[in-house]
Amino acid sequence: MTRTSLSRAFVPGIAVLTVLALSACGASNEDGGSDNSGDGGSSSGPESAGLTGVLKGAGATSQEKAQEAWAIGIQGANDGFEVQYQPVGSTDGRASFVEGAAAFAGTDSALNDDDGQLTAAKKTCGGTEPIQVPAYVSPIAVAFNLPGIDSVQASADTIAKIFDGKIKKWSDIPDEQADGVTLPDTDITPVHRSDDSGTTKNFTDYLGKAAPESWPYEAEDAFPVKGEAADGTSGVIQQISTIEGAIGYADNSQAEGLGKVSVQVGESFVAPSPEGAAKVLEASPPAEGVSDVDMAVALDRTTTEEGAYPVVLLSYLVACQKYDDADTAKNVKGYLSYIVSDAGQEQAAKEAGSAPLGEATAKKAQEIVAKIGS
Missing domain, CATH: 3.40.190.10 (Periplasmic binding protein-like II)
Structure with a gap:
């Protein structure tokens, strides 16, 4: 599989959100965050343990607070593991993933072929369909x-x-x-x-x-x-x-x-x-023509359901099903598994104010992330 080297630099001049494992000792983790430490939370699974090295991601600035919360949670359970998330915006984040500068992307606009990025992502992922799962829904x-x-x-x-x-x-x-x-x-x-x-x-x-x-x-x-x-x-x-x-x-x-x-x-x-x-989100159908590893949704902006707030974004995570490097595959799988787990969703809800994924949505996302390997 051909994939641009992940060692290339991120976009110059853009701050990288780096939360060191020591941050787990900070206030965010002390105020209930310890529930998600140890093995990453009882519902995050063994794939979120034993992670090492640096994992690079890039994308939506709206995910910044959630990414910080997830990094604290996963790094508190994995000494020597560091998540670097560059909040460059959804468009540049998807581009960084396609170019191989980031192992995963965060995006508030589903990856599609309106701009050719879906086809490019398939090439980046060795000809396989890229994974796209929801991270959270937020007003x-x-x-x-x-x-x-x-x-x-x-x-x-x-x-x-x-x-x-x-x-x-x-x-x-x-x-x-x-x-x-x-x-x-x-x-x-x-x-x-x-x-x-x-x-x-x-x-x-x-x-x-x-x-x-x-x-x-x-x-x-x-x-x-x-x-x-x-x-x-x-x-x-x-x-x-x-x-x-x-x-x-x-x-x-x-x-x-x-x-x-x-x-x-x-x-x-x-x-x-x-x-x-x-x-x-509950009232919205899947997007048309998506693959079996793509959970893009056509959000219902005109709903009249009582209490619904239609000015929303569904924030996604984009990754490959397969990576050349086994350590990268393990880290992406472990981190994304934590994000879509009950523990990860609770952490983002508490720290970033997002709405946790529903049970059925989370279960499907977990099954798709489980396909990541090398």
Whole structure:
């Protein structure tokens, strides 16, 4: 099997999330994290033990907190094992995997052949179908900065008009969507991702499907409207926090301290929550034409199920079924097995605020990851 050497450098200038085994002694592990130490948790299995060396991954910035939590959990059970995850965004993470710079990728936009990456990944994986399993489901918060205001209600149509520059002041939001507050005559500054991002693709997919008359753009990794932009999830959060009147979109786990929009679902307005995100996943069918090791899902953005929150991303892990190097295969299998285990899912839910995979989804993901070998 031909695979580009994993020894090549990661993207220059991008910080690598490295959580040393010593981090297991930190606060995250002390506050209940010890349940996932030892053998990686009773439900993570023996394949998550006996790991050594450095494992490189790259991808979604939205996975950063979860990846840190998973690294702490797995490294606490494996002395001499180090996970390096580079949060470069979903698009660049998939590219790093295809090029062989990363042994696995995290992505908020399912690997497909819209850009030829699925075919390229099959070549990287020696002609076999790449594995794609969900890591977690998480709400995308539509977050804003208005001093003294924590919540605003808005329909998909209103959100689309805001991000397309059609609604320019907070006071222009319809009164019935103001959630009982008087909105100021403050300019709205929409903030979007400057880098190609799976979060952007999920957000624009929601707008296009839930508000097709007000959002004429395709779902893409690149945001289609010019305006205030920032790199990565952390950059968007920083920009929103800095600019009064700003509004943007980001993984809910990283939007604490900001106001959040409750989006209209049927006749109700629903705030972002892991439980609401999980309801959308349960109501969504598999994507068309996927292989038996690909769990990509066509998320239902127009659900009217009570309590569902449709502005969600389903974050995936991408890996090969086979690796030339036996140690790499063991490490990828061990780490991904931990992530999709009960212990790993509980760790991410506690530390990153994601919704754990449902029992049937987790079981299928575990069966697929078990196929990884050399």
